[in-house]
Amino acid sequence: MSAIRAKLVARARRHPLFVISALLGAGALLCWAGYRGTLYYEARSHYRAAQELVERREWKSALEHLDEAQRLAPDRPANHLLAARAERRLENLDRAKRHLDTCERLQGGETQPVKVERALLRVHQGDLAGAEEFLRACIQQDDPDAVEILDILAAALEINYRDAEAQRCLDDLLQRRPEHFDALVRRGRTAKSMGWFQDAVAYYEKALAVRPDVDSVRLALAEIQVVLGHFDPARKHFEQLRERQPRNPSVLFGLARCAAGAGANEQALTLFNQLLAANPDDWMVLTERGWLAVQLDRPRDGEVDLRRADSLAPPHVPPTHLVNCLRLLGKADEARKYQEKVDRIQTDNKRAAELGGLIREKTPDDPEPRYELGRILLRQGKARDAVHWFETALAKAPAHRKTHEALAEFYQSVRAVERAEHHRRVLQGLSASAPN
Template sequence: MNARITTAPTRREFLGHLIRRPWRYPWSALAVLLLAGIIGLAAYFAGWQIWGEVHYRAALRSIEQATSSQTRANLEQALAQLKLCLQVRPRSLDTHFLAARTARRLHLYDEAEEHLSRCKKLDGVPEALSLEQALIQVQRADLGSEGFLWACVQKDHPDKLLILEALALGYLQTYRFKDALAALDLWLKEEPHALQAYVWRAELNKRLSGSDYLDAIHDSEQALALDANCDEARLNLAEVLLHKNMAREAAVHFAYLIDRQPGNVAPTLGLAKCKYRLGEAEEARKLFDRLLRVRPEDPEILSESAKLLLSTKQFGDAEEKLRRSLRVAPYEREALFDLSRCLELQGRKAEAQKYRDEYNRVEKDMAALKEVTRTIMESHKNPDLRRQAAQILLRNGKYADALMWLNSALLEDRQSAETWLLLAECYQKLEKPEESAVCRANAAQLQRRIIP
């Protein structure tokens, strides 16, 4: 009888048997399943980490692009990418730090401080965290670390450009225009493609140029050369051109912005002003009517549309719109002047004189404010001058601007009962009774210390 000779199955045959009849090889099947699971899990985690790295690198690209194009949009995109990355790497020090910096540049200060807090728990470099905290403070108009930051700039710190950006913003918010201009000039010298620096300097030069505006036009054009879709720079340029009575040139930019921002009132109002100045009355009227359907009680729209009515001798309609405008904004110079002229043209000279006198008073106040502002630029640490500016603004219904001046005065001297009382009045006008009560309490506490 011949013995049957059996041979061991080959590897391929064994795998075939294992797949077709796994119950015959339970331990081998289990080992294969475990191995496949481990490989799958490793692939999953590797893919997850790669996904996080992709978002981190995308954030870096967006931050780099933010230098010369669509600054805010690119920074917002970068922050969104960093948040996705943190879903994968919740303990990544680099990602939290970059998210803190990006949030700060977007003026999201609470969010920035949350990321800095995480960085501190993750043993972040103390010097880097301290610098970032100082930048948050200066952007919040607290310039206590100003000397330290300028020292970093002079030592050619790696983050010099970001420091100059924060300083410029802090100076702009505290009306230290001369210092803001110095920071912006140095920023652009170091980084000639800094879009945000051109936009801010154009706005600042518009304030400082008087009737010339050449520097403001130059900076706006430089910004648009870097990024033709920078709507902020284009709107600024259009408004400056309109101020220079270059209505035809301004109209081109306003029309471009309307196509890009159909829901934004500012370019439509600008184009309506241009059409009026160019003598295209019917086109101007259509634009004003469209605006008044959206914002029927907007004082500027009412006042500007009244100019068109005056030019066509529709005195009754013009008077009605000017009175509506002054009910909302009773101290607006142009509306006061135009209403005086409208009444005078109707033969109501005594009533017209009343509005002309108010116009002259406001005009005198605005001239005084301009002089105080100029003096503040030379002596920015004087809180009395800041209070004086705020008082002029309060007297003329500019409550939000007055609030900014008073807050900047507090940064120089928190022990002034007068400043706290003016703040209380300002908050009351802004219909914020709780804030007003706190300011009155602070003033009373300081007065008790002074009066024995």
């Protein structure tokens, strides 16, 4: 060792420039390594910050950090995979796909996380059927992305009116993440839609325990408590909301209903009058004020409000209070006419529930119940939901004549002439191809 050191010292004495060059080279190498290390550390810091923001569902802020991470480390696949998720959540689906393509190219193939993300992207694009089986298999295999899969799958199932299945996904998600705020809110919403109001209250309360600052959840909870007749706890929520939203009509309406339910009739009447002064065509307020008048033994005043409410209400709202008011006034014939309307709406609601179960459990590929459900929803004034079920009927049976007829008639009624004409052309083609 000493001999080598001696040779180097001797060489350095003979060639001082060699020493300077070696030192400069070593210094440059150290600087380059330090620079690369700094870039790597900064990129990792931005990536970790983006991960935390994605967990908090702050997608835009996450993308800001991921942009920096990609600038500092453009060839790191994890950056692109997480960016794809954030872009998908923001419904920037083309950008999400580009990130997945880049990630796959950098990794030299499609890994399982990329496959999952592509399947979730298909769900966002409306292709639940094409991705559901794969995603459910991933959940059964306890995929690391199971929470994200369950979250997206539950939302898609809810959109497709498969509330019972959405609830099962949400229950699985909440077993894994009991304080998942959005899952708790959706679990409450699906329970409400299925008429399980006590369950809805429980889940909304859990959601508020996680994030007590979310007024929309507090409002939903208070409104259900009014339906259940729990006026005191509902009033406390409405009063808390009123401190932050003093002019919110929904809050004032809730307070008025609580006052009426608790027997504070004058307070309720004052609030109803205040709301109608601002919006004379609010059918819900007219209904409540009219029924309050009936309860105060002023059925003639109530009749005026209840008739107007019925003329303004959506077609799926039964005029039950108006029937009772007319009976009190001795107007039996008119009461009978409106009772027929109540019975028709209630029959439609019952049949719609039956059809939902039939579609989910017994005849999922039969277009007929989907068509019938679409017709009911159209009668109830729920055009968007009706079109959804008509379209799913055609997805099951593209030549289903009655569905094309219904869509042609609907689109013509809303002056969507080109769409109406499309369905007429399909009907003409079906007639031409039919055997004589």
